[in-house]
Amino acid sequence: MRAKRTVSLAFGFVLAASVFVPTAQAAPNGSSASLARTSDNKIQTAAAAEAYWTPERMATAIPAQAPATVKASSARQPSGRAGSIDGAAASVKVETGQAQGIGTMLNESQTVGKVFFTNPANGLNYVCSAATLNSGKKKLVQTAGHCVHGGAGGQWMTNWAFVPRYRNGSRPYGTWSAYQLTSRTAWINSSNSDEDMGIVIMQTLGGNSIVNVVGGNGLRWNWGYSVAVTILGYPAGPPFTGELQYFCQGTTWNGHGQQVRASCNMTGGSSGGPWLQEYNDQNGLGYINSVVSHRHSDASQMDGPYFDNDIKSLYDFAESLSP
Amino acid sequence: MFRPHHMSYRVLVAVVTAVTLLTTGCGSRSAGQGGSDVQGKVFTSTSVTEQGKPRALVEGTAVELRFTDDGRLLASAGCNQMQGPVTLDGGKLQVDDLSMTAMGCPSLDLHNQDQWLSKLLSAGPAWKLDGGNLVITGSGAEIVLTAEAPAKLEGGTWKLESLIQADAVSSVPGRVPATLTFENGKVAVFTGCNDGSATYKLDGQTITFASLVHTDKACGQDETAAEKAVLAALNGQVTYKIDRSSLTLTNAKGEGVQLRK
Numbered sequence: 001m002r003a004k005r006t007v008s009l010a011f012g013f014v015l016a017a018s019v020f021v022p023t024a025q026a027a028p029n030g031s032s033a034s035l036a037r038t039s040d041n042k043i044q045t046a047a048a049a050e051a052y053w054t055p056e057r058m059a060t061a062i063p064a065q066a067p068a069t070v071k072a073s074s075a076r077q078p079s080g081r082a083g084s085i086d087g088a089a090a091s092v093k094v095e096t097g098q099a100q101g102i103g104t105m106l107n108e109s110q111t112v113g114k115v116f117f118t119n120p121a122n123g124l125n126y127v128c129s130a131a132t133l134n135s136g137k138k139k140l141v142q143t144a145g146h147c148v149h150g151g152a153g154g155q156w157m158t159n160w161a162f163v164p165r166y167r168n169g170s171r172p173y174g175t176w177s178a179y180q181l182t183s184r185t186a187w188i189n190s191s192n193s194d195e196d197m198g199i200v201i202m203q204t205l206g207g208n209s210i211v212n213v214v215g216g217n218g219l220r221w222n223w224g225y226s227v228a229v230t231i232l233g234y235p236a237g238p239p240f241t242g243e244l245q246y247f248c249q250g251t252t253w254n255g256h257g258q259q260v261r262a263s264c265n266m267t268g269g270s271s272g273g274p275w276l277q278e279y280n281d282q283n284g285l286g287y288i289n290s291v292v293s294h295r296h297s298d299a300s301q302m303d304g305p306y307f308d309n310d311i312k313s314l315y316d317f318a319e320s321l322s323p
Numbered sequence: 324m325f326r327p328h329h330m331s332y333r334v335l336v337a338v339v340t341a342v343t344l345l346t347t348g349c350g351s352r353s354a355g356q357g358g359s360d361v362q363g364k365v366f367t368s369t370s371v372t373e374q375g376k377p378r379a380l381v382e383g384t385a386v387e388l389r390f391t392d393d394g395r396l397l398a399s400a401g402c403n404q405m406q407g408p409v410t411l412d413g414g415k416l417q418v419d420d421l422s423m424t425a426m427g428c429p430s431l432d433l434h435n436q437d438q439w440l441s442k443l444l445s446a447g448p449a450w451k452l453d454g455g456n457l458v459i460t461g462s463g464a465e466i467v468l469t470a471e472a473p474a475k476l477e478g479g480t481w482k483l484e485s486l487i488q489a490d491a492v493s494s495v496p497g498r499v500p501a502t503l504t505f506e507n508g509k510v511a512v513f514t515g516c517n518d519g520s521a522t523y524k525l526d527g528q529t530i531t532f533a534s535l536v537h538t539d540k541a542c543g544q545d546e547t548a549a550e551k552a553v554l555a556a557l558n559g560q561v562t563y564k565i566d567r568s569s570l571t572l573t574n575a576k577g578e579g580v581q582l583r584k
Binding site for chain 2: 124126155156183186188189190191196235256268270293297302303313318
């Protein structure tokens with residue numbers, strides 16, 4: 001029921017990057033407009049993207065009703081006091097500084113990156129997404145539990161590396177290696193998807209801590225099931241390639257269990273990507289309120305664990321372990 | 324631009340489901356086995372055939388099915404993790420709301436293999452136990468899986484894998500190579516820095532440790548963290564659980580370690 005009322009969305013647009021600026025055109029406010037690339041890989045200007053999303057198209061993209069699997073008998077309420085930790089801006093000047101203010105496009109966030117790791121259970125390499133998370137020691141990165149550990153009977157991932165604002169092989173802020181991986185005991189023991197959360201303590205790179213270099217997002221928990229979010233990630237499964245940062249925007253609802261659900265058609269590779277409240281396109285920061293966990297049969301929707309006291313507990317745990 | 328794609332996918336799923344219902348709807352009642360035979364067990368595929376011919380899985384991968392004690396099916400075909408509530412009545416594996424994580428796989432073949440297994444399981448395949456094997460039949464394919472025997476507590480070396488602090492858990496910093504070896508009532512301990520031993524008694528899922536002695540040299544930061552968790556896990560009455568090749572030891576405060584053979 002709530003889904004009907006609240007869902008609005010923009011399907012998987014890639015984020016604009018400064019590399020496209022030379023071909024940008026003037027925006028009405030006098031700044032130059034970046035280019036957006038749609039998910040069918042046709043480059044288009046922001047104005048064209050905006051034109052594509054007519055009210056009619058947006059309306060038809062909204063699910064007419066919640067999926068049959070939703071059995072929310074009563075509206076879920078936050079189970080504890082709403083909490084919030086603020087983000088921190090990067091200490092270095094962020095390179096993306098181009099056009100803003102056009103609704104259906106965003107700049108790439110330098111706090112969001114592509115994750116590369118090996119599953120020691122079979123030696124194969126996989127990819128996920130992740131985002132930096134502000135804390136006193138400035139070393140944390142937030143992702144999904146299954147991007148750090150295989151769940152019930154599984155193992156910790158190895159060779160875990162985070163590349164902020166990865167694009168087409170370019171690594172503008174370098175490749176950061178994990179020092180220690182953390183998750184919820186309920187994830188590693190029983191693959192409980194309500195606790196599909198992971199926080200990674202990163203090693204320094206060139207003597208610097210990651211949040212001091214690219215900035216760190218804030219964190220919010222117990223904020224309710226219906227919040228406006230910007231989801232960022234690196235979808236790699238068809239029709240995407242994993243080479244570009246994409247975003248979806250919309251309002252979440254209670255998918256099932258302790259899961260928030262959003263309309264977003266990102267594919268495999270988006271796991272671990274942040275669901276950000278109050279995403280600020282100027283500085284690439286928001287408040288992480290969930291992460292991409294899984295999808296069900298409807299490929300246009302995805303679920304993330306509801307951030308309640310569990311995430312704050314994990315955050316405190318990871319920060320306590322951080323050197 | 325995504326609408327036509329989605330529509331055709333949905334139609335395809337609907338058709339597959341309908342065809343499967345038509346072809347298997349009447350024939351599978353005689354199997355009549357209860358889910359209790361598979362609950363709590365993990366199965367790994369040994370052969371997959373499709374339309375009567377062997378179907379090669381991507382190298383290094385297998386189909387894994389786990390039936391959890393709380394009534395879920397966990398499934399994997401080598402990349403993403405699938406799960407959903409499952410019923411096994413009347414010889415039919417019914418999972419109505421299978422979810423799949425959204426990792427990026429090493430190859431398109433693996434993405435496709437995920438989709439193949441997801442569709443097969445979602446279409447309500449038949450299942451039966453044949454000797455020690457689990458046989459899943461549906462969508463023109465047959466998967467034969469074998470139950471995996473969990474590791475034994477005693478004998479062999481358990482290597483430290485995770486540090487547990489109640490509801491939160493971490494990998495081992497610096498990959499400190501701590502170990503435990505259980506043999507004849509005595510556990511040999513290497514904390515990653517210090518050596519020691521203790522006696523133990525088994526009673527159901529409880530191990531009672533006593534007479535813990537160990538050397539006490541100064542250790543580095545990572546070793547100290549590992550040692551603290553290992554010693555916490557050997558403190559008095561401890562709950563233990565073995566899952567595949569993982570051993571979890573947790574003390575009354577919820578502190579402990581997970582090890583791997």
